[in-house]
Amino acid sequence: MDGRQWRSTIAAAQAGDRQALDDLVAGWLPLVYNVVGRALNGHADVDDVVQETMLRAVDNLGSLRDPDSFRSWLMAIAMRQIRDRARRRSPQQLDESAAREATDFAELTVLRLQLEGQRREVAEAVRWLDDEDRQLLSLWWLEVAGELTRRELAAAVGISRQHAAVRVQRMKERLETSRGIVRALDGACPGLRELTGRWDGRPDSVWRKRLARHIRGCAYCGDARDSVVPAERLLVGIALVPLPVGFTLSLALGGKTAAAATSVGWSAKMLGVLTKPAVAVTASATIVAGGAYVVTTPHTPPPRVAVTPTAASTHRQPSPTAPPAPSPSATKERTELYGSVVDAVDKAPDPDTPPAALPHRPASGLTSSAGAHATMNHRGDSVTFSGQGYVLVRWQISPQYRAGSLVMPSWTGLKGKLFHVASGGGRRMDDRTSGTDTTATGMGSAATGFDVLPSGTQQMWQNEYFYLDGSVTLTQNERGADYGLNVFPTTREAIEKDIGTGPDDGVIRYGLVRDTGKDDTPVPQYVTRARPADPATVAQRSRV
Template identity: 50%
Template sequence: MYARPTYEVETVRAARAGDRGAIDELVRSHLPLVYNIAGRAMNGHPDVDDVVQETMARVVAGLAGLRDPESFRSWLVAIAMNQVREWRRATVTTLSALDEALGLADPGSDFAAVTITRLGLSGQRRETAEAARWLDADDREVLALWWLEIAGELARAELAAGLGTSEQHAAVRVQRVKRRLESARSVVRALTATCPELAAAAASWDGAPSDLWRKRLFRHVRECPACTDQASDLVPADRLMAGIGLVAVPAGTAIGLLELARTAVVPVVKGGLLAKGKAAAGTLLAAKPVAVAAAGATMIAGGAVVVQTITPEDVAPRRAAPVIATSSPATAPRTTGPPTPEPKARSLATPTRTGQASQYGRTVDTVDQPPPRNRPPAPLPRRRAGQVALAGEYGHARHGGPGLTKRGHYLTITGRGYFLVRLGVLYRNRTGPFPPVTWTGLKGKVFHVASGGGRRLDDEQAPGVTWMGSPETGYVRLPSGHQQIWQNEFYYIDGNVTLHNNDSGGADVDFTVMPKTWADVWADISAKPDQARVILRYGLTRDTGDDRAPVPQYVTRRTPADPALVPQQSEVSTNQ
């Protein structure tokens, strides 16, 4: 279930009062949500960008008329779904013919494909995304909202507002779509096998997934012992969907909308945003910089929008321009409030070089035992933060940040602030020894401040199945002495350091790096355990607030020719 941050209502109130920074923050923070709603409901049609842009323009223009700031998200979701329905009504008679004539009906470019590619889905999560193609338009609307509810991005009241119905009726519709999605998953699984009777039943099928053919093929699947057996190990969809993040927003969409937010004036007086904002929307949003949109995605992180160029997987990685995340002083009070009971955090200046400074590097991560699952984390000290920039060579974005997906990929992290390293162990591709992530060329200090993501990767998601392997595939093995990895690892940098992927043919590992704020870190590690959202445990605070805080393993101030050779026991306490 979505837990609204305490600062969100304050941000809405400030935006209604004409605070340009608050307007910018609302657009920035809710753009991914609207994009994913429209993308799934419209199955990734090229008009998704237009619908998203029109939705956000209407939201900005209508802020002054919103009576209850606490209903902002329900109002936003309702506007998004109304725009989707308006688009469908306006195009239903000519859509198929136009798509065919213009070459837009490319099944490889629908939202299922976008989700699979950008989020790197595999196994049953990939099958679940593919199964969405077999639902009709009405069911896709429900699925778009339910998917986000399961992912913790929407509350049930907001889902109901999007459907324009009561929560009770929304629950009935969700259950109906769940059954249809499960039948579609069974069909997707069965089609990968070789059942002669299923092949005969699909003899006249043109290969395009549809609701009609889902019903026809499922009649065979549910009555065929062989096809039924194929689907016997399917994990419930809601458990799978909880682990799938938001698809990144195309940069062209984000650039125009953020420019609108920065130039908009809330209509607290006549002739304000209601006139100026719509004109701006017509000019700025229609531009849609195609070259940028084709190559980029936005990362919503660290209190600012970062336009990140993505290198396609089939092209050699290139050196990327630095990307910067920064928190605006004008909006800091809203972006640093935690969504759960706020710890009594100490606001810390940068540690001085007397007294405690000599302690830096003496504490290095080591093997530790998991804390009790229901024990909340200790208060997280608040360190001084500014800008964090990322630059390097990488593959493509996953979970909203640059993805280091193979050996040779690296990112140099520069500045002062918090950042996330989200690990992905793709054990269905390869198992074997885990290739440690290494850090080279450290100047200044880096600390391991917290671990979160709702789980350690050795936690069980099903009997014998962890995020590091299963009885069927085998397990990824950490080096002796390696600290157990959590889904999300949080760090603080004051200086610069380069992070390396050292994948060498053993376990298939990738990871994503994103700038974060203190509030982001606290919200993650303090999230209450919730099986439905695959939050299996509270996170863990590691930061002590001074130089005694732990340093990650495999860190060095040197720049070796082969970063994979950095020793496990970090040596960083000299040459400060």
Template identity: 75%
Template structure:
């Protein structure tokens, strides 16, 4: 949701709307879970602290004057509960092992590899105070929090926050070096760690760091060390574990305290023996319960499920893509007068290559207020796990480079996840499709998808053929994920504009290229929706189904 939609949900929840409260709790629970889980590194108290945070937020929602400050208010509550938990720790609780190592959960659920995995595992070596700060800074870098919200949650000024973050980052980099060294085979390090019990702590962090600084083997970094903030940009939230249950029960003194803030109407609804189900949360008798589903769990079935019929892409001379016919699987009653939003009902299919000399249709005009990218002006994604989050209103260029000569095989397609708003596939350019033959090349060699002498890149069944340049129009926020496994490929992602798209698609054979481009935009919500697109944020983005309905 955008800020206006969340403001409406918060206002409705404050007014006693049970469904709005359900949506509010379900929407912000992952953020709280990530803050608490990372701050406590998966300690057994994580569930209790998360529950207490959400209970206090729900119980005091009526006191929130400005809905726009909800996120910073919620984060501050979470940090206060984390600090309170630290003050309540007893000696026996200090020795208690984590219920589940959050570093491992981060690596496994987000499929982190290489230096991203190294950063997640380095968190184990930080002190409690640094972990609490890192839990917020990680989300700031990932685009989930602002620096102002981070400083407010910690209770310090932005200037002081900058100093604290810098010191924490220095200790994080030291810890990354330890993780890297422990993965090596230094005989001197094995001798140093002979009496180590395997549990990271500040004492051993200092000992190991001292060894690394004086060791030629451990200090010899065999690859460029990427700054942590660059590695964390665009990383999604760690999803809630399957079966995680949040119980916000209201009864006795808790209910009385809440009703004093004007919650009698809401609590009356919460305590009725009724069940209200949404996609990710459930309200039941005696309180609010949020129960997570597996990433591939089917959404609740609606009374009418439209099934879009895929059609082949017409050549450019025929104009923009037409809207496929939707056929309902069941007939609604005559009394049901529900307005249907056509967005998301278009399904792209395997398309045929248009004539190289056919000029593209005119590109409709759409509003352009600008696109911001967590990857900067041009994000190059070469490896599985790379991602970039795009926000705003305007055009985006995704430029392909497939390398079957480096590693042929099946292409695991990039996926669009966490969509808030709308995303359209508006045009294809770059002077050629990836399956266009290179003139004069023997044996039908193709420039993009490979050839008999180097092997081929193979697309999954039903995948629309890519062009060198693919253009999309975004009105909202979405994350593009590189899922490379099998055939080697890279994609460069950059904000663009309508003029650049028009110029690209009209650079045809007269300019020495293979073909003109293709306009797919209808100018309406019936324009094609990209394949491999979802509003959810699955733990493994590569599992997003090949479909264009959102």
């Protein structure tokens, strides 16, 4: 995530552009969450520190003179909030709250990214670092992943680059010691078992030194049968941990539970920020699931968006309380409003159930800026379609090269209408792909690691089909997980042949028709009529 690519967005947000400010918060929240989460090792205060960091960043955005320095500026704010939080709490409070934590950030990293082998070992070794080392590691982790430069790391910590080099080297040495401890604890050394009989299971510096001393003098624990891969190489393959489900909901409520909503919460604070000269608008602010917030004027209600509950039905379910019967014309207008249904997480249909009939839509033909076949393997690759017809997007996911969090492609500059009409290719990408390796799916395996979709993202199939009446640009936004897209115009007949192929013909499952033939056909996620400077900032919940 390069701050320089955000120059125009930052400048627009400083000038009071609501969408730019929305994009800025949504785009940088995951990075802040990972820095704070690792620095505090998943402590209960993570949510509060992240919230305060983002609030202060928005509050002081007008004081940022150079948009190119936004990334290091934001990281410096995060580190200050982390240190302030430590100063505000007594050692007794920290120990008591730490004891109450059921899941630390190291465990979350392992679980959410499904890490194995030495990558899991590195993530778990973080537990053994002191607070100061963990704070530095949270930044160095981003440096080796290409998300931060050494200059920005030093600026965030508030030291010179030379001092940062020394600090990082010492931290790496303690990290390697901690990796050895994780390996040894997974082993079966009788001497180590006897030593840890008095240990309460909570990593700390005292036990790190004791265990390290044992390992150095123990032939069993010190025998590294497998070659140890340098931490730098392993960290490159560990992407950002996705935001947890409900994370932004706690922000909207201004605390951990709905009870906190009675006090001045995040939304109210944001409204106060937005009325300041740096970002002056007259508006109300509401947190949304993508990690950003939507700003709406008091007299303009937000568009109604109905989420499709399952793959088998893209129609909205009736409300629990039956409303007064509307007129037929009003019903038609409401149920067929374009954009009223947006893709959402869905369940896999029965693999042996053939798809419904694909409705007929006019297809006069499409033109493609990339010719007959666009192959998009790198970040920033894009293709623009214009006209009327069907588009095939075929996924090629490559966890064997680089597994981690997958940043979804996005559709920008939409004019007209774009629908998600069908899914095929004989499989969902989370279907099992091996008869011998029970962990292997199209998203990865225990041996390679797994690609992880952003929370709330619909699971893709091998082939995804879309219908366009207008023009739109699709951009590959690869960051973290390695993937490619093959994109080209197709026909209704080709779609029917693909989705009509079932298990009897050697594939895993029949395809799925999502098209209703009307405007309540689902709109894909990550679509916008805008043309943001960074297409990766397009919101998951499309508003078209």
